[in-house]
Amino acid sequence: MGIDHRGGRKSPKEATTGNNQDRKKRPRAVRASELARLGVCERLVVFEHRFGKRITEHQRKAIKRGLTAHDQFFREGVLASEKKGSCYIATLIFGPGRETVTLRKFRDRVVRPYATGRRLIGIYYRTAPGLCMVLARYSWL
């Protein structure tokens, strides 16, 4: 429990509410695409900030084309990735299923953030393909 401005003790609820309000005051993030606009023209950035974005009919069509292409690109990427199935040993044992997805998430969220974890992942990726060949040949293993 903290101390409020009156010098008295805050209730646990008041202390939590205050902490939540502080946590909510994160600085506004700038999008990568907004930063990239600076590479187009700095004056354009100022005018868009002042007057808002203006889109011509030609640009509207280009944006629509771009969104369609990105959508297709995303689907192609996921499809190719599923076919490849490269989470080596997990994919060999479980196939491209929920267990493999869970193991990938564990790898990315728990192991990868640490230097030792990244070294272990590097060793795994170097040795796993060879190990998979052995496991595939001798299925009783």
Next chain:
Amino acid sequence: MRDAELVYAEQVFRSEGVIPIVAKLDRAYRTAAGLTILVELKTRYANRPYLADVIELSAQRLALQMQTGERVAEHGYVLIQRPSSKFKFPHRVNLLSTEVAVVARRREAILRDNAEARQACSQGLCTRCVFKKECKSDEPVRSSQNYCR
């Protein structure tokens, strides 16, 4: 890249700091050595990457590195797809590192009127610009609401 694994597609990452950056990746591949390489798709007629593409990929690299801690390559790929074609031309680009923060600070300075906004280098861009009427090359541009021409 042939043996690289697609690890992220259309995912958002965020860096923390004085000016946090939010970035959505088109694709990120991880090589056998554990290095992540970024790929960005652009649909345009001109088959070449622009400075804006490099800035965007560099910002994505910063956001991904800071959120996940993984090693991201100092180069990336811009895939150019022409509107009438399905083929994608890959262009390898070298990415910015600490310069991303400089770009972000410059943007903030310009929007707070602490720095003067420069004009685009390309005359063609100015010709097609929707703010052509508001923009006079001999006058400084200010972002504040009481700006008068």
